[in-house]
Amino acid sequence: xxxxxxxxxxxxxxxxxxxxxxxxxxxxxxxxxxxxxxxxxxxxxxxxxxxxxxxxxxxxxxxxxxxxxxxxxxxxxxxxxxxxxxxxxxxxxxxxxxxxxxxxxxxxxxxxxxxxxxxx
Numbered sequence: 750x751x752x753x754x755x756x757x758x759x760x761x762x763x764x765x766x767x768x769x770x771x772x773x774x775x776x777x778x779x780x781x782x783x784x785x786x787x788x789x790x791x792x793x794x795x796x797x798x799x800x801x802x803x804x805x806x807x808x809x810x811x812x813x814x815x816x817x818x819x820x821x822x823x824x825x826x827x828x829x830x831x832x833x834x835x836x837x838x839x840x841x842x843x844x845x846x847x848x849x850x851x852x853x854x855x856x857x858x859x860x861x862x863x864x865x866x867x868x869x
Contacts, residue, residue, distance in 0.1 A: 752797040759803070769799035770812045784814060784833060787846065788853050791835065810836040814846070832856065 750756070758764075772780075772795040780787055780795075800812035814833040831849035838844075841860045846853040 750797055751793050756798055759798070764804050768801045770795075770801055771799040772796055772812050776812070780813065784846075784848060786848055786851060786853050787814065787833075788855075791846075791853075808836065808838055810844075832858075834858070 772792075774796075777792045777796060780792060794810075795812055800810050802809050811834075814835050816830070816833050817828045820834075829847075829849065832845055832847055834843045834845035836844040843858040843860070845856050845858060847856055
């Protein structure tokens with residue numbers, strides 16, 4: 750297992766909630782086929798640790814990727830089509846990938862009232 754130390758840490762500190770969604774190899778293949786340069790580390794994470802909520806519902810990692818259009822925010826924020834999201838902080842901030850790079854770059858997208866900020 751690639752993420753055994755992380756799993757042990759999350760369990761030991763009671764940060765790994767029980768609502769995990771572990772993806773199958775078939776689902777991993779679907780994600781890879783839909784988004785050619787999605788990080789293999791993300792796929793491995795979903796296969797070992799799984800999607801769900803972390804730190805008493807402070808963070809959520811999805812078992813799929815989505816964009817601002819799919820959540821109805823594309824009319825508010827203009828986001829490049831190469832950006833896909835995979836999680837959020839329940840406070841309006843998102844985590845995603847910039848797929849315009851050969852190796853996808855992880856972005857933290859902080860939404861504030863005036864502007865959209867990317868934290869790379």
